[in-house]
Amino acid sequence: MTVELQEKPLHADLEAARGNAQAAGLPYAGSVTPQQAWALHQAGEAVLVDVRTGEERKFVGHVPDTLHVAWATGTSLTRNPRFVRELEAKAGKGAALVLLCRSGNRSAQAAEAAAKAGFAQVFNVTEGFEGDLDEAGHRGLRNGWRFHGLPWVQD
Template sequence: MKKIVSLLVTLFFISTSLLHAASFDPSQLPAGKRTIAGKYLSAKETYEMVVANPKKVLFVDVRTPAETRFVGIADPVNLNIPYMLDDYSSWDRKKNRFQMNPNSAFATKIADAMATHGLKKSDPVILMCRSGDRSAAAANLLTNAGYTNVYSVYDGFEGDMSKEGRRSVNG
């Protein structure tokens, strides 16, 4: 019975993904959200994929610890490994916030997490940030490091900005 339920959930996910693939056009994404591998998931598809295969997927929130602490974290996330870290010694006047620098330990921590979960570089890795830019950059880093099945959640945890300046478009 468990195998039948698992098969049905997998078939549902595949059919949903195929339907989404027909309506989603990655070329419409802003350049900052595009990845080398061209693998994308919406927030909803991410949830479905992780729930259907929790032991076969590594789902990583790449936002800063402050973002996860103050905004929240998605329920099925395996762990938080920031792609960028806040540099509290340097203010970015243009963006009106602290400067952010790449996390030099990111790829190593992903490799450690994959090993801990018994996963290989060919297993799915899903990366999510606030709105899809950092997850795309992190996906490119992992693709260049030899990971072959890295997805970026293109609408992120909070989504894109509306015309009113709120993150309420998607996510």
């Protein structure tokens, strides 16, 4: 017996991201900006999943009321071999997921791994929580979740 997941139509921002991803040959559904990710999360159109380490969430800050599934763990960023299983247990393969990390790099890797494991609607949040490095090697001054003034808390 086969069970098929009933997926609701994607929000226009996610459909646009999917089209851009297909055109660019990305191995996952696409990318959205931090502002789009927050709006999608608030509207219930996507589940926001923080894939940073527990330490990053605790000491750097995190978005309230979001899921956490670490792509890597510890200060050495050791790849979490249970990532896909944990993501499926917490969110399910049929949900539209937007993955957030520090800069958008690890979340892109996590999105690719999830897509390869059968998640059809997994998106990366560009810029990440802290944003890109500037010329002086600092984050948070050019772009990113916090730079855009989106909600976050810190322990």
